[in-house]
Amino acid sequence: MQLEINPELAEVRSALRKFTQEQLEPLALEIDRIGEIPASAWALMREAGYLGMQLPETYGGGGFDMSTYCLALEEFSRSSRVFTMLLDYTSGLAPLAIARHGTPQQKDCYLPKLATGEFRAAFGLTEPGAGSDSAAIATNAKKTDKGWVINGRKHYISGGNSAEVILVIALTDKEKRARGGISAFLVEKGTPGFEVTRTDTTIGSDAIKLGELTFEDCHVPDSALLGQPGDGFKIAMGSLTSGRLGVACACIGAADRMLEMAVQHARDRQTFGKPLAERQAIQWMLADSATEIKLARALVYETLRRVEAGEDIGTAASMCKLYCSEMVGRVADRSVQIHGGMALMRGFNLERFYRDIRHYRIGEGTSEVHRMLISRDLLKA
Numbered sequence: 498m499q500l501e502i503n504p505e506l507a508e509v510r511s512a513l514r515k516f517t518q519e520q521l522e523p524l525a526l527e528i529d530r531i532g533e534i535p536a537s538a539w540a541l542m543r544e545a546g547y548l549g550m551q552l553p554e555t556y557g558g559g560g561f562d563m564s565t566y567c568l569a570l571e572e573f574s575r576s577s578r579v580f581t582m583l584l585d586y587t588s589g590l591a592p593l594a595i596a597r598h599g600t601p602q603q604k605d606c607y608l609p610k611l612a613t614g615e616f617r618a619a620f621g622l623t624e625p626g627a628g629s630d631s632a633a634i635a636t637n638a639k640k641t642d643k644g645w646v647i648n649g650r651k652h653y654i655s656g657g658n659s660a661e662v663i664l665v666i667a668l669t670d671k672e673k674r675a676r677g678g679i680s681a682f683l684v685e686k687g688t689p690g691f692e693v694t695r696t697d698t699t700i701g702s703d704a705i706k707l708g709e710l711t712f713e714d715c716h717v718p719d720s721a722l723l724g725q726p727g728d729g730f731k732i733a734m735g736s737l738t739s740g741r742l743g744v745a746c747a748c749i750g751a752a753d754r755m756l757e758m759a760v761q762h763a764r765d766r767q768t769f770g771k772p773l774a775e776r777q778a779i780q781w782m783l784a785d786s787a788t789e790i791k792l793a794r795a796l797v798y799e800t801l802r803r804v805e806a807g808e809d810i811g812t813a814a815s816m817c818k819l820y821c822s823e824m825v826g827r828v829a830d831r832s833v834q835i836h837g838g839m840a841l842m843r844g845f846n847l848e849r850f851y852r853d854i855r856h857y858r859i860g861e862g863t864s865e866v867h868r869m870l871i872s873r874d875l876l877k878a
């Protein structure tokens with residue numbers, strides 16, 4: 498895939514850039530200040546046709562492939578991580594799992610609503626006792642005559658505090674666990690026995706909220722099962738592999754923007770009678786950031802090309818997520834250093850980026866977990 502020269506994608510990128518700069522960017526600082534996603538942001542995204550981008554056109558989605566979706570994440574991330582979450586809630590981890598594994602009835606029920614943003618979906622895997630070791634989940638679902646009964650607790654679920662539907666990953670066979678003993682369920686808001694018991698925010702934007710979700714004898718019908726019993730771990734990992742490429746692209750977009758800010762500031766700011774841009778100490782920081790962003794793009798775009806070719810990209814997705822999430826941290830730190838004190842002032846764009854990007858090294862698999870996965874692949878017999 499040649500993102501830079503493929504005319505079709507280049508056109509999509511330029512439309513996305515224009516939309517982001519003109520429509521979304523003016524809202525970014527205010528969203529950070531109020532800690533909420535205003536209805537106007539949802540309306541803009543809906544009208545521009547960016548909600549449900551990755552969902553099939555037959556269900557009202559955009560029908561875009563993963564490369565285009567990742568490009569959108571990169572562009573939206575140049576303004577704010579919050580805008581990438583609007584895509585995630587309507588077209589990311591959980592919506593994609595429904596599109597890939599749903600029955601015709603499940604697709605009819607959820608996809609058209611996700612495509613318009615009427616419904617948002619959250620991805621419920623992590624638990625207090627199972628983060629990196631996701632196969633250690635304790636939330637369980639037991640078969641009954643009429644369906645399933647779910648018990649357990651999930652936490653740190655992005656958008657889980659308000660989502661209309663949650664993809665809940667639950668244990669259905671303790672002995673088998675990740676090898677066929679975990680299943681996936683679609684649980685709707687308001688289902689008796691399901692409650693949002695806490696809402697968390699992070700050091701990043703308060704507009705991105707995380708839900709603690711408690712299930713106490715929560716009865717769901719057979720039609721809530723996504724895929725076959727025992728498919729849940731595979732379904733979750735499949736979504737996460739795609740999601741990791743999305744995270745990598747969001748990291749690239751944010752890094753690119755922060756480098757732009759640093760270049761501009763280096764040109765504008767004079768110290769000791771000269772612009773910062775004329776100091777080698779500053780030039781080297783800019784050069785290192787530019788080189789790392791270029792390298793990140795090459796790695797991710799190559800992996801997206803392999804997705805298009807239908808190749809297995811599990812390990813490559815881990816490499817992309819690992820490299821890009823660590824790269825954006827280094828770029829953010831250099832950009833802050835180049836700005837000096839002003840970078841840390843509330844209400845300044847860079848300060849907001851600096852807080853928002855820290856989560857990328859933790860969510861969707863920590864750096865350590867991805868190093869483990871990559872080395873496991875290297876060392877396998």
Ligand SMILES: Cc1cc2nc3c(=O)[nH]c(=O)nc-3n(C[C@H](O)[C@H](O)[C@H](O)COP(=O)(O)OP(=O)(O)OC[C@H]3O[C@@H](n4cnc5c(N)ncnc54)[C@H](O)[C@@H]3O)c2cc1C
Pocket residue numbers: 619620621622623627628629630652653654655656699707856859860861862863864865866
């Ligand atoms: C902002 C945010 C949004 C999130 N959204 C979601 C969501 O939508 N859905 C969802 O299901 N989850 C979500 N999560 C949860 C996220 O996936 C977990 O936080 C992550 O997997 C790490 O789990 P943990 O926090 O329990 O850390 P732990 O697993 O307790 O790890 C703690 C530290 O130990 C390290 N570590 C763990 N095991 C090993 C090992 N074997 N070797 C070396 N080091 C190790 C980790 O890398 C980490 O540094 C979100 C988290 C955040 C912060």
